[in-house]
Amino acid sequence: MLDIAIIGSGPAAFSAAINAQQRNKEVRILGRSIEASMLYLAEQVDNYLGMPKESGKTMMEKFLAHVLEAQIPFAESRVDQILSMGDYYVIRTGEEFIETKAIILALGMQKSRPIPGEKEMLGKGVSYCATCDGMLYRNKKVAVVGETEEGEKEANFLAEICENVTYFPRYQAENYDLHGNVTLDLRKPKAVLSDNDRTKGLLLDDGELLCDGIFFIKKTTPPDDLLFGLQMDGNYIAVDRSMRTNLPFVYAAGDCVGKPYQVSKAVGEGLVAALQAAEDLDQLKK
Numbered sequence: 001m002l003d004i005a006i007i008g009s010g011p012a013a014f015s016a017a018i019n020a021q022q023r024n025k026e027v028r029i030l031g032r033s034i035e036a037s038m039l040y041l042a043e044q045v046d047n048y049l050g051m052p053k054e055s056g057k058t059m060m061e062k063f064l065a066h067v068l069e070a071q072i073p074f075a076e077s078r079v080d081q082i083l084s085m086g087d088y089y090v091i092r093t094g095e096e097f098i099e100t101k102a103i104i105l106a107l108g109m110q111k112s113r114p115i116p117g118e119k120e121m122l123g124k125g126v127s128y129c130a131t132c133d134g135m136l137y138r139n140k141k142v143a144v145v146g147e148t149e150e151g152e153k154e155a156n157f158l159a160e161i162c163e164n165v166t167y168f169p170r171y172q173a174e175n176y177d178l179h180g181n182v183t184l185d186l187r188k189p190k191a192v193l194s195d196n197d198r199t200k201g202l203l204l205d206d207g208e209l210l211c212d213g214i215f216f217i218k219k220t221t222p223p224d225d226l227l228f229g230l231q232m233d234g235n236y237i238a239v240d241r242s243m244r245t246n247l248p249f250v251y252a253a254g255d256c257v258g259k260p261y262q263v264s265k266a267v268g269e270g271l272v273a274a275l276q277a278a279e280d281l282d283q284l285k286k
């Protein structure tokens with residue numbers, strides 16, 4: 001079992017990982033590729049101490065090199081779900097389940113807004129995770145709304161289980177790699193339709209689609225959907241000054257806890273979260 005699982009792959013996650021390892025904790029980073037970090041998009045960063053006029057891409061490459069040099073395990077992955085098992089947590093990434101005593105969430109900023117009805121119907125026909133909930137829709141009709149190419153994989157996976165799958169890409173691509181009984185639909189989903197507190201379809205900019213389930217495959221899963229019971233403060237994960245969340249042994253750092261969206265803040269909060277997590281774990285042994 002890990003001591004601390006760090007979820008994310010930006011400056012906050014990498015800083016947390018380096019500092020947790022220095023406290024002799026067994027650490028693993030579970031995050032997307034470095035290109036997915038907000039920092040990677042910054043053409044030039046002038047306000048990070050000691051690295052003026054550096055591009056965000058170069059900074060991320062340097063941060064990653066530091067992590068790899070410290071031999072901290074980092075396999076590119078997307079975390080779909082975190083389950084509390086009482087005195088430890090189980091993290092699901094694709095088909096893999098990882099056990100850990102503590103978690104640092106460094107997920108970055110929420111990048112998309114839900115459409116009307118999406119949040120309200122979550123768990124009542126709306127899901128953010130095909131591998132978690134796909135089996136509930138065996139031989140049924142589903143829609144997949146994909147924000148990235150990852151949605152194509154999820155639609156193909158669901159095609160093996162469901163009667164039919166309609167795929168709504170929310171990005172431009174020359175080709176969509178869709179198999180079997182997946183139908184491509186380029187109309188824009190506007191709202192989730194429901195009847196008697198059960199999802200019945202999608203309202204589109206031109207018509208509607210009736211279906212039993214809707215999977216939204218986002219760039220990032222909302223934190224409180226990733227981990228049930230996590231307290232939010234608006235769009236941000238609620239934390240105290242030690243970066244503790246409301247859940248035991250769960251900490252958060254970086255853009256996901258609020259403004260200002262800045263590298264120095266993300267790195268500093270990653271450090272605070274790691275030190276607090278290490279201290280809390282050490283207290284357990286006493």
Ligand SMILES: Cc1cc2nc3c(=O)[nH]c(=O)nc-3n(C[C@H](O)[C@H](O)[C@H](O)COP(=O)(O)OP(=O)(O)OC[C@H]3O[C@@H](n4cnc5c(N)ncnc54)[C@H](O)[C@@H]3O)c2cc1C
Pocket residue numbers: 007008009010011012013030031032033034035036037038039040041042043044045046047048077078079080106107108109219220221226253254255256260261262263264266
């Ligand atoms: C164009 C631009 C210019 C900027 N310029 C500056 C600047 O000049 N100075 C400055 O200080 N800051 C700047 N910033 C802000 C800075 O990039 C962010 O504050 C910083 O990247 C926040 O770090 P983070 O680790 O919190 O989040 P991020 O860097 O966004 O990293 C979060 C990572 O976690 C991953 N993730 C999320 N959910 C999951 C999941 N479920 N499973 C696996 N991985 C997941 C995300 O995909 C992402 O890769 C700029 C940002 C942009 C977009």
